[in-house]
Amino acid sequence: MFNLILFGPPGAGKGTQSEKLIDQYNLIHLSTGDILRSEVAAQTELGLKAKELMDRGDLVPDEIVIGMIRSKVEASLDANGFIFDGFPRTVAQAEALDTLLNELGTSITVLLALVVEEEELIKRLLNRGKDSGRADDADESIIHNRIAEYENKTSPLIGYYKEQGKFKDVVGTGSVDDIFNRLCESIDVLTS
Numbered sequence: 475m476f477n478l479i480l481f482g483p484p485g486a487g488k489g490t491q492s493e494k495l496i497d498q499y500n501l502i503h504l505s506t507g508d509i510l511r512s513e514v515a516a517q518t519e520l521g522l523k524a525k526e527l528m529d530r531g532d533l534v535p536d537e538i539v540i541g542m543i544r545s546k547v548e549a550s551l552d553a554n555g556f557i558f559d560g561f562p563r564t565v566a567q568a569e570a571l572d573t574l575l576n577e578l579g580t581s582i583t584v585l586l587a588l589v590v591e592e593e594e595l596i597k598r599l600l601n602r603g604k605d606s607g608r609a610d611d612a613d614e615s616i617i618h619n620r621i622a623e624y625e626n627k628t629s630p631l632i633g634y635y636k637e638q639g640k641f642k643d644v645v646g647t648g649s650v651d652d653i654f655n656r657l658c659e660s661i662d663v664l665t666s
Contacts, residue, residue: 475580476555482588483624485595505559509542585635588646
């Protein structure tokens, strides 16, 4: 089973590349936001707990999110693998994810991080903001804050996966296809 975490700051192209990687490698997309919404809509026990917390404006605790991820992974143990989107965001979450996957007889194969200069990220996000209508993509000061937040929160995770020999950075500039080809080259080296 090939399990991938795709990382990158806002505007790095994670969404675009995730879709292409899912198709190329027949992976199941595990987005914590999507999982939370589907569990709430299905009114599962974990979904109801999460809804209660979200309705109060509280963050959903890691153990509930991990429980939801567990149910999704357990339902697809015959899959080629998973691409994790939006999770883990902290070392504690990475450790919990490692424990869960280990219990299920698998593990994270690699964290691929798209590396893009801040100037390029800002340009991409401002362009996206013109079409998306997202306020956080239209305000340069908010964009700077989002990039700084990403750097502050994810650098410990990068160290965590580097220690395990599971980190690879990939140049995230050029055409969509160029970036995709670089990601595939990194994956193919690991899976051959």
